[in-house]
Amino acid sequence: MTRVLITGGAKGLGRACVRTALKNGGHVTVLDADASGLTQLPDGVSAIHADLADAAELRSAINRLSASEPFDIVIMNAGINATGPFETLPVERQAKLIAVNLTAPMALTTALIQADKIARDGRLVFVGSLSHFVSYPGASTYAGTKDGLTVFARSLRRHLRRSLGIRVQVVAPGPMDTDHATEHSPTPDDRGTRMHPSVVADTIWRSWSGFLIVPGMAASGASILGRLLPGMAGRIMRRVIFEKLQARTSEPSNLSSR
Amino acid sequence: MKWQAPHRRSRIYLVTGASSGIGLAVVKQLCAQGHRVIGTGRRSGTSLPVDYPDIDYRAVDLTEAAAIERFIDDEIDGLDRAILCAGAGFYRTIEEERAGEVEHIVSINFTAQIRLAHALYGKLAARKGRLGLVGSVAHKGAAAMPVYAATKAALDGFGRALALEWRDRVAVRVLHPGPTRTGMAEQAGRPADWLTKLMLPPHAVADMVIDGLEADRGYRRTISYGRYLTRLPLRAAR
Numbered sequence: 001m002t003r004v005l006i007t008g009g010a011k012g013l014g015r016a017c018v019r020t021a022l023k024n025g026g027h028v029t030v031l032d033a034d035a036s037g038l039t040q041l042p043d044g045v046s047a048i049h050a051d052l053a054d055a056a057e058l059r060s061a062i063n064r065l066s067a068s069e070p071f072d073i074v075i076m077n078a079g080i081n082a083t084g085p086f087e088t089l090p091v092e093r094q095a096k097l098i099a100v101n102l103t104a105p106m107a108l109t110t111a112l113i114q115a116d117k118i119a120r121d122g123r124l125v126f127v128g129s130l131s132h133f134v135s136y137p138g139a140s141t142y143a144g145t146k147d148g149l150t151v152f153a154r155s156l157r158r159h160l161r162r163s164l165g166i167r168v169q170v171v172a173p174g175p176m177d178t179d180h181a182t183e184h185s186p187t188p189d190d191r192g193t194r195m196h197p198s199v200v201a202d203t204i205w206r207s208w209s210g211f212l213i214v215p216g217m218a219a220s221g222a223s224i225l226g227r228l229l230p231g232m233a234g235r236i237m238r239r240v241i242f243e244k245l246q247a248r249t250s251e252p253s254n255l256s257s258r
Numbered sequence: 259m260k261w262q263a264p265h266r267r268s269r270i271y272l273v274t275g276a277s278s279g280i281g282l283a284v285v286k287q288l289c290a291q292g293h294r295v296i297g298t299g300r301r302s303g304t305s306l307p308v309d310y311p312d313i314d315y316r317a318v319d320l321t322e323a324a325a326i327e328r329f330i331d332d333e334i335d336g337l338d339r340a341i342l343c344a345g346a347g348f349y350r351t352i353e354e355e356r357a358g359e360v361e362h363i364v365s366i367n368f369t370a371q372i373r374l375a376h377a378l379y380g381k382l383a384a385r386k387g388r389l390g391l392v393g394s395v396a397h398k399g400a401a402a403m404p405v406y407a408a409t410k411a412a413l414d415g416f417g418r419a420l421a422l423e424w425r426d427r428v429a430v431r432v433l434h435p436g437p438t439r440t441g442m443a444e445q446a447g448r449p450a451d452w453l454t455k456l457m458l459p460p461h462a463v464a465d466m467v468i469d470g471l472e473a474d475r476g477y478r479r480t481i482s483y484g485r486y487l488t489r490l491p492l493r494a495a496r
């Protein structure tokens with residue numbers, strides 16, 4: 001049986017990955033900060049409750065994982081966002097974002113590798129973002145954490161493949177139809193054009209090879225534009241994301257409702 | 259009115275990591291050019307090198323949020339430029355990394371820079387200032403130091419997005435030095451050898467950092483050996 005570890009599996013893309021893994025006969029362990037979300041997971045899923053932003057909870061989660069059987073697939077999915085003009089976002093919120101999106105997955109990876117908890121021929125998948133190619137003004141710290149995670153994966157890739165037979169991958173989804181993405185979108189009513197998380201989860205499951213996985217035609221197209229014309233991609237992102245967020249922050253009524 | 263070349267104007271600079279290596283070389287260069295410099299490092303003022311330039315120096319541990327705020331409130335009034343050089347890293351593969359120390363490297367190389375950028379915004383924007391973030395060529399990935407590489411990539415991605423956000427207010431530049439002869443590599447666990455001699459001299463890197471911050475376009479600049487060599491005749495001519 002395929003043993004799967006998914007961080008942030010209580011909601012959104014992580015939850016979709018749980019469903020996909022179960023559908024394919026996997027045994028799933030979920031690590032999440034959302035206690036009530038954990039209780040609503042399907043039967044048979046093992047739950048570990050831990051707030052990844054909390055160093056002590058992260059340590060105890062690491063201890064629990066170090067005592068478990070090795071995993072065949074590890075999906076480092078947990079992530080949070082904060083959108084708005086950088087200087088208007090509380091800096092403590094950005095520090096928390098860094099802890100969850102960057103520090104925790106690197107510390108977890110380090111511990112799993114050193115405790116030999118990823119099986120030979122197993123997969124270690126990091127959830128990055130399409131912003132790696134096109135940038136993300138209006139979520140500058142978030143964009144930084146996702147680039148950091150992507151390069152962490154790139155640094156490990158060859159080394160882990162050779163020394164332990166582990167395949168390291170990054171999935172870079174574009175806008176998805178999850179609470180996370182819609183909450184942070186300047187146009188929350190565009191759900192129709194967003195990718196469904198279950199499609200992304202299925203793509204992750206099927207992608208046994210390749211390093212960078214960009215699910216969907218639209219996101220692939222954007223990633224190619226970002227690679228060929230990074231300056232232009234950045235200017236487009238500024239116009240379609242940042243300038244709208246800026247307009248929203250300057251409307252006091254919207255600000256208070258968030 | 260007398261015409262003055264723009265780069266001759268005296269400005270107020272903030273330099274972090276000013277106690278050693280690239281930051282120290284930046285401070286020396288800026289002093290020689292007649293700018294006013296406020297410098298910070300972690301060590302106390304009494305442990306600075308004997309020939310340390312005569313500048314406002316304050317010891318600040320940038321991994322402490324409150325210390326950053328206090329320092330900026332107390333010491334910084336007007337500001338034209340900030341060059342953030344403070345950073346640290348270890349040559350450790352993933353097997354040699356220590357899970358408990360990942361947080362420290364992220365904290366000094368990334369979180370501290372976010373806190374500084376956040377706290378400095380108003381002061382820099384008031385004078386159409388510029389923010390320089392010192393990264394590393396490792397931002398593209400490095401198997402020998404995955405955590406360090408990740409923090410430098412994070413800084414690059416942050417700088418790219420912030421440069422777009424602040425486009426008309428504060429210019430943001432990320433400057434990525436190649437291997438530099440500062441002793442950082444030895445500290446990071448890479449013994450000195452013949453390769454050390456081939457590393458970039460800190461004063462040349464400092465030069466390119468200071469100039470790179472003034473670049474008109476492009477948020478990112480790599481400070482490579484190639485760029486150094488092509489600049490040599492230019493330096494001689496000055």
Ligand SMILES: NC(=O)c1ccc[n+]([C@@H]2O[C@H](COP(=O)([O-])OP(=O)(O)OC[C@H]3O[C@@H](n4cnc5c(N)ncnc54)[C@H](OP(=O)(O)O)[C@@H]3O)[C@@H](O)[C@H]2O)c1
Pocket residue numbers: 274275276277278279280281298299300301302318319320321343344345346347366392393394395434435436437438439440441442443445
């Ligand atoms: N040397 C290279 O080959 C190289 C290559 C590419 C990029 N870089 C980058 O260039 C920057 C400077 O490196 P360097 O070679 O000049 O290194 P360095 O000589 O070791 O200097 C590092 C500086 O950062 C300060 N610092 C470290 N931790 C701090 C903390 N918690 N709070 C406040 N200040 C702290 C140090 O202060 P104290 O010494 O007073 O503790 C020192 O001034 C770093 O960001 C580094 O990543 C270096």
